[in-house]
Amino acid sequence: DAKTTQPNSMESNEEEPVHLPCNHSTISGTDYIHWYRQLPSQGPEYVIHGLTSNVNNRMASLAIAEDRKSSTLILHRATLRDAAVYYCILRDPLETSGSRLTFGEGTQLTVNP
Protein backbone atom coordinates (compact mmCIF):
# COMPACT_ATOMS: atom_id res chain seq x y z
CA ASP A 1 0.00 0.00 0.00
CA ALA A 2 1.21 3.47 -0.78
CA LYS A 3 2.13 5.35 2.37
CA THR A 4 1.02 8.74 3.62
CA THR A 5 2.87 11.06 6.00
CA GLN A 6 1.09 13.51 8.26
CA PRO A 7 2.21 15.70 11.17
CA ASN A 8 1.46 14.11 14.53
CA SER A 9 -0.41 17.13 15.84
CA MET A 10 -1.63 20.58 14.90
CA GLU A 11 -3.33 23.36 16.80
CA SER A 12 -5.82 25.97 15.69
CA ASN A 13 -8.06 28.65 17.12
CA GLU A 14 -11.80 28.52 16.88
CA GLU A 15 -13.30 30.18 13.77
CA GLU A 16 -9.94 30.28 12.00
CA PRO A 17 -9.08 28.20 8.90
CA VAL A 18 -7.07 25.02 9.34
CA HIS A 19 -4.81 23.46 6.72
CA LEU A 20 -3.94 19.82 7.39
CA PRO A 21 -1.13 18.56 5.13
CA CYS A 22 -0.51 15.06 3.83
CA ASN A 23 2.42 13.77 1.80
CA HIS A 24 2.00 10.74 -0.45
CA SER A 25 4.98 10.71 -2.78
CA THR A 26 4.46 7.07 -3.87
CA ILE A 27 0.83 7.54 -4.91
CA SER A 28 -0.18 5.54 -7.98
CA GLY A 29 -2.21 6.87 -10.87
CA THR A 30 -5.40 5.15 -9.77
CA ASP A 31 -5.25 5.98 -6.03
CA TYR A 32 -7.90 8.28 -4.66
CA ILE A 33 -7.02 10.48 -1.68
CA HIS A 34 -9.49 10.00 1.14
CA TRP A 35 -9.77 11.83 4.45
CA TYR A 36 -11.48 10.50 7.52
CA ARG A 37 -11.61 11.93 11.00
CA GLN A 38 -12.19 10.33 14.36
CA LEU A 39 -13.74 12.29 17.17
CA PRO A 40 -13.14 11.14 20.74
CA SER A 41 -14.99 7.94 21.63
CA GLN A 42 -16.39 7.55 18.12
CA GLY A 43 -15.63 5.58 14.99
CA PRO A 44 -13.95 7.24 12.01
CA GLU A 45 -16.11 9.54 9.92
CA TYR A 46 -15.70 10.13 6.18
CA VAL A 47 -14.78 13.72 5.35
CA ILE A 48 -13.91 14.03 1.67
CA HIS A 49 -12.06 12.38 -1.20
CA GLY A 50 -10.60 13.32 -4.57
CA LEU A 51 -8.43 12.13 -7.44
CA THR A 52 -6.85 15.08 -9.22
CA SER A 53 -9.03 18.16 -8.96
CA ASN A 54 -9.73 20.15 -5.84
CA VAL A 55 -12.96 19.12 -4.12
CA ASN A 56 -15.42 20.90 -1.87
CA ASN A 57 -18.25 19.61 0.29
CA ARG A 58 -20.17 20.86 3.29
CA MET A 59 -17.51 19.67 5.71
CA ALA A 60 -14.24 20.69 4.08
CA SER A 61 -12.18 21.32 0.97
CA LEU A 62 -9.44 19.14 -0.44
CA ALA A 63 -6.60 20.73 -2.34
CA ILE A 64 -4.49 18.29 -4.37
CA ALA A 65 -1.05 19.20 -5.70
CA GLU A 66 -0.59 19.11 -9.44
CA ASP A 67 1.86 16.18 -9.18
CA ARG A 68 -0.50 14.49 -6.67
CA LYS A 69 2.35 13.85 -4.27
CA SER A 70 0.71 15.90 -1.55
CA SER A 71 -2.68 17.19 -0.53
CA THR A 72 -4.20 19.51 2.04
CA LEU A 73 -7.46 19.20 3.90
CA ILE A 74 -8.93 22.63 4.57
CA LEU A 75 -11.43 23.36 7.31
CA HIS A 76 -12.62 26.86 6.53
CA ARG A 77 -13.71 27.84 10.05
CA ALA A 78 -12.66 25.49 12.79
CA THR A 79 -15.11 24.79 15.58
CA LEU A 80 -14.53 22.98 18.85
CA ARG A 81 -16.35 20.02 17.35
CA ASP A 82 -13.62 19.69 14.72
CA ALA A 83 -11.12 18.57 17.36
CA ALA A 84 -10.29 15.04 16.22
CA VAL A 85 -7.66 12.79 14.68
CA TYR A 86 -7.56 13.33 10.91
CA TYR A 87 -6.44 10.49 8.67
CA CYS A 88 -5.22 10.84 5.10
CA ILE A 89 -5.62 7.53 3.23
CA LEU A 90 -4.87 6.39 -0.29
CA ARG A 91 -7.47 4.12 -1.77
CA ASP A 92 -7.31 2.09 -4.98
CA PRO A 93 -10.88 1.73 -6.29
CA LEU A 94 -9.90 -1.37 -8.23
CA GLU A 95 -8.77 -3.31 -5.17
CA THR A 96 -10.88 -6.38 -4.55
CA SER A 97 -11.10 -5.64 -0.86
CA GLY A 98 -12.68 -2.29 -1.41
CA SER A 99 -13.19 -1.70 2.30
CA ARG A 100 -9.51 -2.12 3.14
CA LEU A 101 -8.33 1.26 4.36
CA THR A 102 -4.75 1.63 5.55
CA PHE A 103 -4.81 4.09 8.43
CA GLY A 104 -1.63 5.71 9.67
CA GLU A 105 -1.43 7.51 12.98
CA GLY A 106 -3.10 10.64 11.62
CA THR A 107 -2.94 14.22 12.82
CA GLN A 108 -4.41 15.14 16.19
CA LEU A 109 -6.09 18.53 15.72
CA THR A 110 -6.62 20.64 18.80
CA VAL A 111 -9.00 23.62 18.50
CA ASN A 112 -8.61 26.36 21.09
CA PRO A 113 -11.62 28.47 22.11
Added chain:
Amino acid sequence: ETGVTQSPTHLIKTRGQQVTLRCSSQSGHNTVSWYQQALGQGPQFIFQYYREEENGRGNFPPRFSGLQFPNYSSELNVNALELDDSALYLCASSGDRVLGSPLHFGNGTRLTVT
Protein backbone atom coordinates in the same frame (compact mmCIF):
# COMPACT_ATOMS: atom_id res chain seq x y z
CA GLU B 1 -31.47 6.39 7.60
CA THR B 2 -30.12 4.18 10.37
CA GLY B 3 -26.37 4.24 10.83
CA VAL B 4 -24.00 1.43 11.74
CA THR B 5 -24.68 0.07 15.21
CA GLN B 6 -22.44 -2.20 17.25
CA SER B 7 -23.04 -4.23 20.37
CA PRO B 8 -22.01 -4.45 23.09
CA THR B 9 -20.27 -1.12 23.64
CA HIS B 10 -17.92 -2.53 26.26
CA LEU B 11 -16.85 -6.05 27.14
CA ILE B 12 -14.40 -7.64 29.57
CA LYS B 13 -13.10 -11.15 28.92
CA THR B 14 -10.45 -13.41 30.34
CA ARG B 15 -7.46 -14.69 28.40
CA GLY B 16 -8.32 -17.91 26.56
CA GLN B 17 -12.03 -17.17 26.29
CA GLN B 18 -14.00 -16.59 23.12
CA VAL B 19 -15.95 -13.44 22.21
CA THR B 20 -18.59 -12.48 19.64
CA LEU B 21 -19.12 -8.89 18.59
CA ARG B 22 -22.12 -7.78 16.56
CA CYS B 23 -22.76 -5.16 13.91
CA SER B 24 -25.81 -3.93 12.07
CA SER B 25 -24.94 -2.32 8.76
CA GLN B 26 -26.36 0.91 7.47
CA SER B 27 -29.55 0.35 5.51
CA GLY B 28 -28.85 -0.60 1.87
CA HIS B 29 -25.18 -1.46 2.46
CA ASN B 30 -24.06 -4.92 1.31
CA THR B 31 -20.41 -4.86 2.33
CA VAL B 32 -19.13 -4.96 5.88
CA SER B 33 -15.59 -4.77 7.21
CA TRP B 34 -14.04 -5.04 10.65
CA TYR B 35 -11.12 -3.11 12.10
CA GLN B 36 -9.07 -3.36 15.27
CA GLN B 37 -7.83 -0.16 16.88
CA ALA B 38 -5.27 -0.36 19.64
CA LEU B 39 -4.94 2.58 21.99
CA GLY B 40 -3.22 5.54 20.34
CA GLN B 41 -3.04 3.93 16.92
CA GLY B 42 -5.05 4.02 13.72
CA PRO B 43 -7.52 1.24 12.93
CA GLN B 44 -6.12 -1.94 11.34
CA PHE B 45 -8.15 -3.85 8.72
CA ILE B 46 -9.18 -7.34 9.85
CA PHE B 47 -11.40 -8.53 7.01
CA GLN B 48 -14.27 -7.71 4.67
CA TYR B 49 -17.47 -9.58 3.91
CA TYR B 50 -19.56 -9.30 0.78
CA ARG B 51 -22.61 -11.46 0.05
CA GLU B 52 -21.90 -13.52 3.15
CA GLU B 53 -18.37 -14.47 2.08
CA GLU B 54 -15.02 -13.21 3.25
CA ASN B 55 -13.25 -11.58 0.31
CA GLY B 56 -10.30 -9.80 1.86
CA ARG B 57 -8.25 -10.21 5.00
CA GLY B 58 -5.59 -8.25 6.80
CA ASN B 59 -2.69 -9.61 8.83
CA PHE B 60 -4.76 -11.35 11.48
CA PRO B 61 -4.62 -15.03 12.51
CA PRO B 62 -7.43 -17.52 11.79
CA ARG B 63 -8.74 -17.26 15.35
CA PHE B 64 -10.31 -14.03 14.10
CA SER B 65 -13.34 -15.07 12.07
CA GLY B 66 -16.59 -13.54 10.96
CA LEU B 67 -20.02 -14.00 9.55
CA GLN B 68 -22.30 -11.89 7.43
CA PHE B 69 -26.01 -12.63 7.41
CA PRO B 70 -28.60 -12.21 4.61
CA ASN B 71 -29.78 -8.97 6.18
CA TYR B 72 -26.15 -7.74 5.96
CA SER B 73 -25.62 -7.73 9.70
CA SER B 74 -22.33 -9.22 10.80
CA GLU B 75 -20.43 -10.86 13.63
CA LEU B 76 -16.76 -10.87 14.57
CA ASN B 77 -15.61 -13.88 16.55
CA VAL B 78 -12.29 -14.10 18.33
CA ASN B 79 -11.17 -17.39 19.85
CA ALA B 80 -8.47 -18.05 22.43
CA LEU B 81 -8.30 -14.42 23.49
CA GLU B 82 -4.88 -12.94 24.22
CA LEU B 83 -4.03 -9.85 26.24
CA ASP B 84 -2.99 -8.05 23.03
CA ASP B 85 -6.52 -8.46 21.68
CA SER B 86 -7.58 -5.67 24.01
CA ALA B 87 -8.67 -2.91 21.64
CA LEU B 88 -11.56 -1.03 20.10
CA TYR B 89 -13.23 -3.13 17.41
CA LEU B 90 -14.89 -1.14 14.66
CA CYS B 91 -17.40 -2.27 12.09
CA ALA B 92 -17.86 -0.39 8.84
CA SER B 93 -20.35 -0.78 6.02
CA SER B 94 -20.42 0.48 2.47
CA GLY B 95 -22.70 0.25 -0.48
CA ASP B 96 -20.37 -1.52 -2.86
CA ARG B 97 -17.46 -3.91 -2.66
CA VAL B 98 -14.93 -2.36 -4.97
CA LEU B 99 -15.77 1.02 -6.34
CA GLY B 100 -14.54 2.99 -3.37
CA SER B 101 -17.66 4.48 -1.86
CA PRO B 102 -17.10 5.95 1.61
CA LEU B 103 -17.18 3.66 4.60
CA HIS B 104 -19.62 4.28 7.42
CA PHE B 105 -18.23 3.25 10.80
CA GLY B 106 -19.96 2.35 14.01
CA ASN B 107 -18.68 3.65 17.33
CA GLY B 108 -17.08 0.34 18.17
CA THR B 109 -16.91 -2.25 20.92
CA ARG B 110 -14.22 -1.73 23.56
CA LEU B 111 -12.82 -5.17 24.43
CA THR B 112 -10.64 -5.63 27.48
CA VAL B 113 -8.86 -8.95 27.97
CA THR B 114 -7.54 -9.65 31.46
